[in-house]
Amino acid sequence: MTTETVAPDRSPLTPERESFWHLVHAEWTKFRTVRGWVIAVLFTMVAIPAFAFLSTSSSSSCGGGNVSGSGSVAACPAQPIGPGGVPVVDAFEFAHQPVTGNGTITVQVTSLTGQAPVVPAGGVSDGPPAGPGGLDPWSKAGIIIKENTSPGSAYAAMMVTSSNGVRMQWDYVDDTPGLTGSVSASAPRWLRLVRDGGTITGYDSADGTHWTLVGTATLPGLATTVQAGLFAAGSSDDGQFNTMATGVFRHIGLSWPATGWTGTNIGGPNAVPVLGTLRQNAGTTSVASFGDISPAAGAVYGGGGQPLQDVLAGTFFGLILLIVVAAMFITAEYRRGLIHVSLTAAPRRGRLLAAKAVVIGAVGFVAGLVAATLALAVGMHLLHGNLQWPVSLLTEARMVAGTAALLAVAAVLAFAIGTIVRSSAPAVAIVIVVIFVPYLLVRPLSAGGRGGGWDLQITPAAALSVQQSVPRFHQLIDSYSLQNGYYPLAPWAGLAVECAWAAVALALAFFLLRRRDA
Amino acid sequence: MSLTARVAPPRYLPGQALHAEWTKFRTVAGPAWLLAEVVALTVAVAVAAASAARCRSATCGIDPATVSFTGIYPGQAVVAVAGVLAIGNEYSTGMIKLSLTAMPRRLTWFFAKATVLTAPVLTAAALAVAGAALAGRLILPGKGFTPAHGYASLTSATDVRAAAGAVLYLTLIALLSLGLAAAVRDSAAAIGLVLGVLYLFPIAAAVVSNPALARHLDQIGPLPAGQDAQATIGVHSLPLTPWQGLGVVALWTAAALLLGALALKFRDA
Numbered sequence: 191m192t193t194e195t196v197a198p199d200r201s202p203l204t205p206e207r208e209s210f211w212h213l214v215h216a217e218w219t220k221f222r223t224v225r226g227w228v229i230a231v232l233f234t235m236v237a238i239p240a241f242a243f244l245s246t247s248s249s250s251s252c253g254g255g256n257v258s259g260s261g262s263v264a265a266c267p268a269q270p271i272g273p274g275g276v277p278v279v280d281a282f283e284f285a286h287q288p289v290t291g292n293g294t295i296t297v298q299v300t301s302l303t304g305q306a307p308v309v310p311a312g313g314v315s316d317g318p319p320a321g322p323g324g325l326d327p328w329s330k331a332g333i334i335i336k337e338n339t340s341p342g343s344a345y346a347a348m349m350v351t352s353s354n355g356v357r358m359q360w361d362y363v364d365d366t367p368g369l370t371g372s373v374s375a376s377a378p379r380w381l382r383l384v385r386d387g388g389t390i391t392g393y394d395s396a397d398g399t400h401w402t403l404v405g406t407a408t409l410p411g412l413a414t415t416v417q418a419g420l421f422a423a424g425s426s427d428d429g430q431f432n433t434m435a436t437g438v439f440r441h442i443g444l445s446w447p448a449t450g451w452t453g454t455n456i457g458g459p460n461a462v463p464v465l466g467t468l469r470q471n472a473g474t475t476s477v478a479s480f481g482d483i484s485p486a487a488g489a490v491y492g493g494g495g496q497p498l499q500d501v502l503a504g505t506f507f508g509l510i511l512l513i514v515v516a517a518m519f520i521t522a523e524y525r526r527g528l529i530h531v532s533l534t535a536a537p538r539r540g541r542l543l544a545a546k547a548v549v550i551g552a553v554g555f556v557a558g559l560v561a562a563t564l565a566l567a568v569g570m571h572l573l574h575g576n577l578q579w580p581v582s583l584l585t586e587a588r589m590v591a592g593t594a595a596l597l598a599v600a601a602v603l604a605f606a607i608g609t610i611v612r613s614s615a616p617a618v619a620i621v622i623v624v625i626f627v628p629y630l631l632v633r634p635l636s637a638g639g640r641g642g643g644w645d646l647q648i649t650p651a652a653a654l655s656v657q658q659s660v661p662r663f664h665q666l667i668d669s670y671s672l673q674n675g676y677y678p679l680a681p682w683a684g685l686a687v688e689c690a691w692a693a694v695a696l697a698l699a700f701f702l703l704r705r706r707d708a
Numbered sequence: 709m710s711l712t713a714r715v716a717p718p719r720y721l722p723g724q725a726l727h728a729e730w731t732k733f734r735t736v737a738g739p740a741w742l743l744a745e746v747v748a749l750t751v752a753v754a755v756a757a758a759s760a761a762r763c764r765s766a767t768c769g770i771d772p773a774t775v776s777f778t779g780i781y782p783g784q785a786v787v788a789v790a791g792v793l794a795i796g797n798e799y800s801t802g803m804i805k806l807s808l809t810a811m812p813r814r815l816t817w818f819f820a821k822a823t824v825l826t827a828p829v830l831t832a833a834a835l836a837v838a839g840a841a842l843a844g845r846l847i848l849p850g851k852g853f854t855p856a857h858g859y860a861s862l863t864s865a866t867d868v869r870a871a872a873g874a875v876l877y878l879t880l881i882a883l884l885s886l887g888l889a890a891a892v893r894d895s896a897a898a899i900g901l902v903l904g905v906l907y908l909f910p911i912a913a914a915v916v917s918n919p920a921l922a923r924h925l926d927q928i929g930p931l932p933a934g935q936d937a938q939a940t941i942g943v944h945s946l947p948l949t950p951w952q953g954l955g956v957v958a959l960w961t962a963a964a965l966l967l968g969a970l971a972l973k974f975r976d977a
Contacts, residue, residue, distance in 0.1 A: 245915045500917070510908070615796055618903070619789045627781045
């Protein structure tokens, strides 16, 4: 009898089993067959939009921060609305006369002085150092062509500012620089506005003979007869009108027939602390005024609207559910010993880690995408007519995609931390703390504090900036605090910080998974 | 004559249950490390927050106790992990079956567990709060928290009350976590639940559009209620008085412990 060599029965290693996507499919099967996890993810999709009902109101409720306890809703001061539907500050002293048709206004500005910002007795101003002569850096005086004298009407203006040189500004949000340096009797500034139909062009000059084009504003639908003249505005700092700016003008040249200046306080008597004044002497005209002509962003916004990002407040609720599920996606393998089977089936540990990260990241992204889309759709409906700032479709898309990415990366971070510590409770606690605590700490402290918020710049909570729906303006001084809807980092920069955390955690997880016994 | 002999079940006294649970607690390294982390994290964050704080005028209105106890925010999460793992580890390792076989009176076992957790957490919380208060006492006077700005002393009866409030708050959070962990039997779900209950109330209160609802959320949430117990200035304008605040936290803890006890008694382990 002869012995035969029998080949051991071994299933062939097919190319499909080698493929990474086969592994992803296997991990997806593991995920979708755990009923509790699927329910948690579905709940995330529903809970985030449901929260929009709590965090929004269709009626204006002013001063959300100043709770009286009675629950009564105070009447809101009206916030003027400018061209394009943006809320604006339009309060200043306007020395104007009606002008009809095309023409030119030219002026020489010889000085811009100010009254120092009002500082509380015994205190030190928390604001930035005042500009020359006790002015705010954006205190301004110059010439303006404005549709009419009602707040929020279209305009284009050439101005000198205390620390930002000559500027051309129009329709509250647009700003373009001209000559640099500050104005004085020895270094006067010449300003000119030329109207041609719906187009207004601004020029500046240091000597009144050599003119430089600064900018061109298009004001669609500008009436034939508009108001042209001189203005001054002290500008605002963190919503406070503490500065009065005085501009002195000489050599006023009008191509239209001169009919004499009328001094009007745009915005009415209660818009600024003290009414502006117009003084005319032989050869010089001076205009002094508090107030500003600017977008009503940040603390200066006094209306009762809500920023669109409020409808995404449920993200925090969704984060907790996703973080728990994502951490369990790996810690449950350790707890049940399933990790031994997983690593036997897929001995290349890095690939297993990658496949699981892809699955949990995709789950987070899809859940976030569905939830944020629904929340914004519900929120836009609920906030109808009560939106603080108009939001473009592009911004809405960024908020939705950003929220989806924020949830996906948080899920990957929780999964990676879970792989590192191999125990669910510490993993979940670590990730929740690094996202929630920075937000909770910054929120109350940023009430009066300027800048700061470093914890929202270096922790994964930075990614919440993808939800910011209100813009900031370089020509408006404000602390742009979290209470007013601003995050310290730009949207995608904030998300990048969270991605960096997840990448470092994944790298450490990869290193430990390969080095450690399972 | 009956042939069947009945073995009388062993009668454990609560003292023996306590002793057994204490032996379990002290012979594993995890809880001690967690409690050391509570102290380290709370004090480290207190030092950082006190160093960053500035009081520029008599009207700055910043509560020095709030600054000193900033570390309670992350510190309570570690306390919660300790509370959750006290029960969660019994379930995840299967130890629960052994524990309940040895000690069939489940409620005796459960409250022995809670008692054994309380003493070390109370000690760690006292150390953490004392360290945080000391850090504030040493650093804050150099940051404008001076008698000239209305901060006469940082060791008044009010400050002692705030510190005691912080210690009791952390201890109650540990027991709240233990109760919820017994109710849901899974560490991950339990810690998510506890941290959700803690952190979501203040976030919801901040974003809710209705001011009256926001104030109610600050009154019923354990974290904001606990903070009312840690305040030293402007106490009269807070949603709750200090002892009311601590009472709200105690109610949450009592409810969680009751839920855990009921689940343990009437459910298969």
